[in-house]
Amino acid sequence: MFTRIYILKFPKDIVDQPIICQLVRQFDVEFNILKATILPQHEGVMILELRGHKENIKKGLAYLKGLGVKAESVATSIHRDDERCFQCGACTGICPTTALSLKRPQMAVIFDAEKCSGCGLCVTVCPVKAMEVSQERISGFSESAFEVH
Ligand code: SF4
Ligand code: SF4
Numbered sequence: 661m662f663t664r665i666y667i668l669k670f671p672k673d674i675v676d677q678p679i680i681c682q683l684v685r686q687f688d689v690e691f692n693i694l695k696a697t698i699l700p701q702h703e704g705v706m707i708l709e710l711r712g713h714k715e716n717i718k719k720g721l722a723y724l725k726g727l728g729v730k731a732e733s734v735a736t737s738i739h740r741d742d743e744r745c746f747q748c749g750a751c752t753g754i755c756p757t758t759a760l761s762l763k764r765p766q767m768a769v770i771f772d773a774e775k776c777s778g779c780g781l782c783v784t785v786c787p788v789k790a791m792e793v794s795q796e797r798i799s800g801f802s803e804s805a806f807e808v809h
Pocket of ligand 2 (some may be wrong): 740744745748749750752791
């Protein structure tokens with residue numbers, strides 16, 4: 661599962677169309693609206709988390725680009741505060757990419773940042789808020805935002 665956050669700007673002539681629903685219907689891309697400012701007859705701005713197979717997200721982004729939507733991608737990075745983490749293991753059961761795993765027999769919780777997709781699920785379950793999420797705007801509103809690697 662590929663997850664990425666985008667800031668999207670919609671031209672005012674299409675803000676009233678059900679464009680985001682088409683991402684689900686046509687491209688099987690799940691979405692989570694983090695923030696939206698959309699006024700009739702004005703440019704709309706939306707911060708959207710997209711989830712799905714990488715190829716489907718590529719097609720969905722190409723669809724948005726074809727409609728004149730401008731996009732900026734946002735990188736999510738997750739950091740563990742090792743001072744706070746008391747190795748309870750609650751996050752290992754929820755992590756979909758095994759970036760958080762239990763090392764036996766020591767029962768140590770290992771965090772492999774290379775495997776992390778930035779989904780943020782561990783942030784919600786950690787009882788001591790040891791998992792921290794930060795976001796960085798990485799592409800600007802440029803063509804490169806539509807590229808999925
Ligand atoms: S954000 Fe947390 S739960 Fe999600 S993949 Fe990364 S370590 Fe695992
Ligand atoms: S849930 Fe929090 S305290 Fe428990 S192992 Fe994971 S990061 Fe550490």
